Amino acid sequence: MNQTHYFFALKLPSETKMVLGEHMDKLREIMPFSRWVHPEDLHITLAFLGHAPLDQLESAVRNVEKAIQRVNPVKLQIDKLGTFGPINSPRIFWAGTEDNADMQLVRERVFKACLDAGFKLETRPFKPHITLARKWIGENTFKQDLLNKGQSLQPIPLELTVRDVVLYQTHLQKTPKYEETTVFPLT
Template sequence: MAIKHHYFFAVKLPNEVKSFLNEWVQKNKKTFPFKRWVHEQDYHITLAFLGNVEKELLSQTVKSAKVLLKGQRFSLTLNKIGTFGAVKSPRIFWADVEHSAELNNIQSFVYNHCLDLGFELDKKPFRPHITLARKWDSEQPFHQDSLTFITTEDGEKLTFTVNEIILYESHIEETPKYKEFASFPLH
């Protein structure tokens, strides 16, 4: 039986941002005992999760996105860490970015384009984040007061340029899990 892959549109993070986040994770892993840490190359900001997609629709999605997805490059700034799930035993540990009208606009565009193509998408409001780990793994409860800003050693926030949007294909049996299926450069 063939393995079915899932697909999602996401902001591709520059390698220096992935390295920065990975260094932060390595320094702080003991403070935050989560069960599964995300591989550095899998860091991204999801714009629209498509799930399993038939080949014909996938091809149509890539073709139409190449024509329509021609946005401008924009900057994002890493902000703070946070969690999703139960307060004392969170299921997702993440880093977010400061509010960005450009990011919200491109997410809305991608999301609506996917709806127009017939995809059934998650209806939760867009909450841009970079998943760092999953499943709290401690007898002690998670302390929300441990959530801080994510900064350089000098206390500065890291700002970076978003140069492309990627349609990723997931390979859950591999590490890293996400492979670039199609790239959409921003100009």
């Protein structure tokens, strides 16, 4: 049985998703990953909730709404490509952002709001990124020089302004797979 999952994330502007989608098409030709993310699903995760009982989810929504009141939109710059997982066979290929105090503030507030609602969250340090693809399937091992080649294809640095935090619901059998359930404008 498929259980739906929820997560809070920064919603990327449509223009940014379009530009990244075009460049992902080029990257796909040089980087054999099993699954590439649909451009509409691109985001920066702030807090992954997993399966969420309705009362707990509603509490998190109320807490997040209150926590990010009067928080300004976040100006970001996508400035690097990287991977997570084994160096020779990465699990995740991502585009990352520069360190940004405004984004850290939003993340801290959303994270605390979810903890206060009773969620047990990931304890690893926050590394803001946009997942582009999953699971290396190349015949040869992954080489770091592919990141340099990929970087030359990417519009890096790419500047954007994030204006919304969103609660997404996952639908694994659909494409795109993430549904916006609640939008919290940054004002």
